[in-house]
Amino acid sequence: MTSDKLVNSMSPNEPQVTSADQNEREYQLAASVAQHVTLKNIYLKAISAELKESRADIVAAISSKELAASVDWRASHEFDENELVLTVKLDVNIRVGQKPHILMTCSYLLEYGLDSAPPGDLRDDLLEAFSKVNGVYNAWPYLREIFQTTCARMSVPPPLLPIYRVVRPFKAPKSDGSQTEEPSRDQPVRAGT
Numbered sequence: 001m002t003s004d005k006l007v008n009s010m011s012p013n014e015p016q017v018t019s020a021d022q023n024e025r026e027y028q029l030a031a032s033v034a035q036h037v038t039l040k041n042i043y044l045k046a047i048s049a050e051l052k053e054s055r056a057d058i059v060a061a062i063s064s065k066e067l068a069a070s071v072d073w074r075a076s077h078e079f080d081e082n083e084l085v086l087t088v089k090l091d092v093n094i095r096v097g098q099k100p101h102i103l104m105t106c107s108y109l110l111e112y113g114l115d116s117a118p119p120g121d122l123r124d125d126l127l128e129a130f131s132k133v134n135g136v137y138n139a140w141p142y143l144r145e146i147f148q149t150t151c152a153r154m155s156v157p158p159p160l161l162p163i164y165r166v167v168r169p170f171k172a173p174k175s176d177g178s179q180t181e182e183p184s185r186d187q188p189v190r191a192g193t
Helices: 020-034 055-063 123-153
Strands: 003-010 037-051 069-080 085-096 102-114
Touching (some): 020 123
């Protein structure tokens, strides 16, 4: 079965904030799958990168910190029930600047072995949550590396990609000791959902 969902759009100054209940459910589903998987392989399936402005203009803008990178991605998955293999496909778009000045797209495939098949009635929800949380988290260092080396090959200094964090959501305590329904804006909420 394949699930295809737009997962997130991140820029360095705009963290994604979603409901605490949605985050908590997704986190719990992903964590329940994570206990039963091993990462067997990760590889770059496709890549494309383009300087959309002159190299000199891009270098000047990056050097003066006028440009920041933003990342959009889509995670999908396929599960081979006979082989107990979960394949997560991560399609990524990285834009540097609003125009954009640099545009890079790439696709990664991550293959996980499972020790057993998830229950049929929850299978799609479990694998989708795992793909969105753990799949992206596991691929992020590879994504950062390919972005940095690609920029270097285009002879431009790479702006930093935003940090991908998986933080378990929590309910902030009220002054009376009870729990609120949503974390406050200054408390961390997991980016990536």
